[in-house]
Amino acid sequence: MDPAGLPALIDAIRHLHNVDATWIESVPVREEHDGKVVWEGEVHVFAVEHPKATRIYAWSHESGPGGKRRFHAVLGAHPVGSAEQAVRVAVIGEFRGAQN
Numbered sequence: 163m164d165p166a167g168l169p170a171l172i173d174a175i176r177h178l179h180n181v182d183a184t185w186i187e188s189v190p191v192r193e194e195h196d197g198k199v200v201w202e203g204e205v206h207v208f209a210v211e212h213p214k215a216t217r218i219y220a221w222s223h224e225s226g227p228g229g230k231r232r233f234h235a236v237l238g239a240h241p242v243g244s245a246e247q248a249v250r251v252a253v254i255g256e257f258r259g260a261q262n
Contacts, residue, residue: 163188163204164203164204164206164220164221164222165222165224165231166222166231166233168185168206170222170231170233171183171206171208171220171221171222171233171235172185172208174220174222174233174235175208175210175218175220175235178233178235179210179212179218179235179237181210181211181212181218182210182211183208183209183210183218183220184208184209184210185206185207185208186207186208186209186217187206187207188204188205188206188207189204189205189206189207189244189245189246190203190204191203191204191205191245191246191249193246193249193250193253195253200253201223201249201253203221203223204221205219205220205221205245205248205249206219206220206221207219207245208220212237214237214239215237215238215239216238217237217238218235218236218237218238219234219235219236219238219242219244219245219248219249220233220234220235220236221233221234221249222234234248234252236248236251236252
């Protein structure tokens with residue numbers, strides 16, 4: 163289970179995408195690049211009624227001092243069709259953002 167808890171993930175989904183979400187399942191994901199683990203944890207799959215998607219993949223991770231958390235809620239719309247792809251898109255986005 164995500165350390166922030168399902169209610170916090172549902173709140174993040176509502177805040178980021180303005181939709182209500184219903185939890186479906188948790189999927190373990192391990193994302194590697196060049197043989198190194200860049201992210202590992204559980205991604206939670208939610209059903210949503212959104213114009214572009216019926217699923218959202220959500221998780222959080224510690225992102226700073228004091229246990230502050232960063233929330234991710236990725237729409238299950240092309241090219242994202244799985245929890246693994248959602249993590250990949252988020253990791254690439256963070257990497258590109260860090261380069262700017």
